[in-house]
Amino acid sequence: xxxxxxxxxxxxxxxxxxxxxxxxxxxxxxxxxxxxxxxxxxxxxxxxxxxxxxxxxxxxxxxxxxxxxxxxxx
Amino acid sequence: xxxxxxxxxxxxxxxxxxxxxxxxxxxxxxxxxxxxxxxxxxxxxxxxxxxxxxxxxxxxxxxxxxxxxxxxxxxxxxxxxxxxxxxxxxxxxxxxxxxxxxxxxxxxxxxxxxxxxxxxxxxxxxxxxxxxxxxxxxxxxxxxxxxxxxxxxxxxxxxxxxxxxxxxxxxxxxxxxxxxxxxxxxxxxxxxxxxxxxxxxxxxxxxxxxxxxxxxxxxxxxxxxxxxxxxxxxxxxxxxxxxxxxxxxxxxxxxxxxxxxxxxxxxxxxxxxxxxxxxxxxxxxxxxxxxxxxxxxxxxxxxxxxxxxxxxxxxxxxxxxxxxxxxxxxxxxxxxxxxxxxxxxxxxxxxxxxxxxxxxxxxxxxxxxxxxxxxxxxxxxxxxxxxxxxxxxxxxxxxxxxxxxxxxxxxxxxxxxxxxxxxxxxxxxxxxxxxxxxxxxxxxxxxxxxxxxxxxxxxxxxxxxxxxxxxxxxxxxxxxxxxxxxxxxxxxxxxxxxxxxxxxxxxxxxxxxxxxxxxxxxxxxxxxxxxxxxxxxxxxxxxxxxxxxxxxxxxxxxxxxxxxxxxxxxxxxxxxxxxxxxxxxxxxxxxxxxxxxxxxxxxxxxxxxxxxxxxxxxxxxxxxxxxxxx
Numbered sequence: 001x002x003x004x005x006x007x008x009x010x011x012x013x014x015x016x017x018x019x020x021x022x023x024x025x026x027x028x029x030x031x032x033x034x035x036x037x038x039x040x041x042x043x044x045x046x047x048x049x050x051x052x053x054x055x056x057x058x059x060x061x062x063x064x065x066x067x068x069x070x071x072x073x074x
Numbered sequence: 075x076x077x078x079x080x081x082x083x084x085x086x087x088x089x090x091x092x093x094x095x096x097x098x099x100x101x102x103x104x105x106x107x108x109x110x111x112x113x114x115x116x117x118x119x120x121x122x123x124x125x126x127x128x129x130x131x132x133x134x135x136x137x138x139x140x141x142x143x144x145x146x147x148x149x150x151x152x153x154x155x156x157x158x159x160x161x162x163x164x165x166x167x168x169x170x171x172x173x174x175x176x177x178x179x180x181x182x183x184x185x186x187x188x189x190x191x192x193x194x195x196x197x198x199x200x201x202x203x204x205x206x207x208x209x210x211x212x213x214x215x216x217x218x219x220x221x222x223x224x225x226x227x228x229x230x231x232x233x234x235x236x237x238x239x240x241x242x243x244x245x246x247x248x249x250x251x252x253x254x255x256x257x258x259x260x261x262x263x264x265x266x267x268x269x270x271x272x273x274x275x276x277x278x279x280x281x282x283x284x285x286x287x288x289x290x291x292x293x294x295x296x297x298x299x300x301x302x303x304x305x306x307x308x309x310x311x312x313x314x315x316x317x318x319x320x321x322x323x324x325x326x327x328x329x330x331x332x333x334x335x336x337x338x339x340x341x342x343x344x345x346x347x348x349x350x351x352x353x354x355x356x357x358x359x360x361x362x363x364x365x366x367x368x369x370x371x372x373x374x375x376x377x378x379x380x381x382x383x384x385x386x387x388x389x390x391x392x393x394x395x396x397x398x399x400x401x402x403x404x405x406x407x408x409x410x411x412x413x414x415x416x417x418x419x420x421x422x423x424x425x426x427x428x429x430x431x432x433x434x435x436x437x438x439x440x441x442x443x444x445x446x447x448x449x450x451x452x453x454x455x456x457x458x459x460x461x462x463x464x465x466x467x468x469x470x471x472x473x474x475x476x477x478x479x480x481x482x483x484x485x486x487x488x489x490x491x492x493x494x495x496x497x498x499x500x501x502x503x504x505x506x507x508x509x510x511x512x513x514x515x516x517x518x519x520x521x522x523x524x525x526x527x528x529x530x531x532x533x534x535x536x537x538x539x540x541x542x543x544x545x546x547x548x549x550x551x552x553x554x555x556x557x558x559x560x561x562x563x564x565x566x567x568x569x570x571x572x573x574x575x576x577x578x579x580x581x582x583x584x585x586x587x588x589x590x591x592x593x594x595x596x597x598x599x600x601x602x603x604x605x606x607x608x609x610x611x612x613x614x615x616x617x618x619x620x621x622x623x624x625x626x627x628x629x630x631x632x633x634x635x636x637x638x639x640x641x642x643x644x645x646x647x648x649x650x651x652x653x654x655x656x657x658x659x660x661x662x663x664x665x666x667x668x669x670x671x672x673x674x675x676x677x678x679x680x681x682x683x684x685x686x687x688x689x690x691x692x693x694x695x696x697x698x699x700x701x702x703x704x
Binding site for chain 1: 303309316324535539542548549584588
């Protein structure tokens with residue numbers, strides 16, 4: 001699965017734009033976050049295939065996940 | 075009450091006299107400091123319908139309660155005045171070192187009225203005021219003026235000054251506080267109309283806090299929370315424009331080419347894999363940053379000094395470039411040259427322009443020029459087409475001096491310019507109540523469209539600051555927000571306005587609202603004042619102050635009719651990109667307004683009801699005959 005990471009959260013994945021994971025069965029988002037190393041408290045929105053989902057949702061290997069921080073803006 | 079001086083300093087420029095006025099605890103309990111008492115005193119010291127550029131207008135300046143306490147990001151002071159640009163409530167929030175001096179001076183606010191017969195600098199030592207002739211600084215830029223004043227009177231003074239734009243009464247001019255600007259809504263022109271060039275201030279008193287030990291402990295706690303937060307590193311590395319690329323690629327809501335586009339099409343459509351837009355901070359910040367330039371007591375400084383060392387814009391050195399300016403002097407002009415944007419940013423700061431309004435006004439002129447609506451014979455050879463940075467620079471300089479046809483046409487912003495030009499040019503004048511729109515394409519962010527439409531100071535992104543909630547879809551207690559829907563936006567905007575207002579009352583930077591949220595505020599207030607504030611009180615103070623600002627506008631006759639959106643937002647859908655097709659129909663706007671006024675407890679024409687004002691304990695300040703339902 002592809003996990004796209006935005007903005008300030010990229011510092012947790014060595015400033016890359018995305019990471020890949022191969023999972024054999026669906027897992028909860030918060031477990032996935034732990035695995036990727038992005039602290040859950042700084043992730044404001046998780047999108048699965050472009051739609052926002054709760055953090056206790058299950059996601060599968062075919063899903064594309066986006067992790068979005070709060071936009072503090074200018 | 076601890077943590078305040080229970081005094082304000084009233085200065086009359088006409089008579090050149092100053093007096094200390096005692097203020098009782100009840101005022102602080104209701105309004106606290108910063109934007110709270112600055113709103114209270116502005117309302118009290120002015121009558122409706124005064125000339126904003128006449129001697130009866132008043133400027134109030136007050137630091138937030140947290141300023142000067144060491145609380146990280148507690149750096150903001152508020153300046154209020156009747157806006158010459160909108161005719162309504164004028165407000166500018168600024169990370170001013172002068173505010174820190176005021177916290178040590180013995181007064182909680184200064185209230186300036188009248189008009190001096192000569193150009194003056196106010197020199198304030200603690201509670202003592204001197205009126206010093208400033209003729210030698212006439213026509214001098216705002217930054218240099220402050221440098222000269224500190225050279226002459228000593229570095230211990232912290233300062234603010236206007237540039238040429240303010241002296242020439244440009245309605246889009248602001249006041250510079252050591253390269254931080256109280257920019258929006260025309261405060262610079264109010265200074266200029268009073269013949270007030272600068273204020274310098276020094277304080278040497280120690281304000282007493284209720285529980286010094288607790289405050290130290292809390293400060294330490296917040297320094298650590300902020301240090302750990304990922305936004306700190308990102309803000310320090312890239313500044314407020316960190317999310318510029320995301321706004322273009324992932325949301326399609328970075329308005330460009332005078333809002334003809336919802337993202338910077340001519341750049342993004344041509345980028346190759348791995349390339350960056352040249353106004354993206356990820357491109358320019360590592361290359362041009364010289365050092366950080368923090369607001370007072372900020373431990374996560376997003377401000378930076380950048381310097382252009384080579385090329386035709388060499389010598390440019392400016393605090394920036396903020397996200398808003400990447401839009402107003404970049405995308406909306408179709409300029410992707412960061413060095414040119416930096417130079418325009420510096421010109422705006424030195425001449426004393428609100429960089430948002432000045433840039434958006436030039437964008438309007440570029441569209442008018444390309445549509446052949448301007449008198450090209452009077453353009454002195456300037457080809458003001460989109461993307462022409464040198465033409466924009468030349469025009470900006472002319473605006474400050476009100477020089478020639480184009481300088482005079484643009485000096486007061488888009489509303490005045492479109493009224494002068496006619497020819498339906500108001501259809502692409504990007505303002506609300508006269509104030510130019512910020513860097514969020516609200517056609518694709520409908521809650522933000524409502525926020526801009528109803529904001530008391532015109533199109534202001536920080537009055538509610540719901541862009542983060544809308545673009546992300548979730549924040550704090552807000553869940554499941556759909557940016558393309560016009561439903562359920564009323565309470566979202568109302569509550570976000572109340573929360574944002576409290577940040578300006580306490581002086582906390584809004585870029586730390588995802589750290590302190592609401593819950594961080596009461597214990598800090600209580601350690602300083604000895605009060606017993608709880609979370610709900612914080613929101614109530616915000617709501618009280620916001621309603622008083624609204625009553626200021628109602629007193630001026632500014633009601634629902636003025637809560638509008640630019641024609642381009644309601645009639646021209648975003649043409650391309652992630653938000654393609656999005657716009658806000660007139661019906662959607664009216665629907666959102668109805669919801670918002672209901673959430674606020676206001677009448678359908680947007681007037682606060684008597685019962686709402688009574689419940690907020692405001693009837694001793696406002697004229698209740700102005701309220702609805704009485």
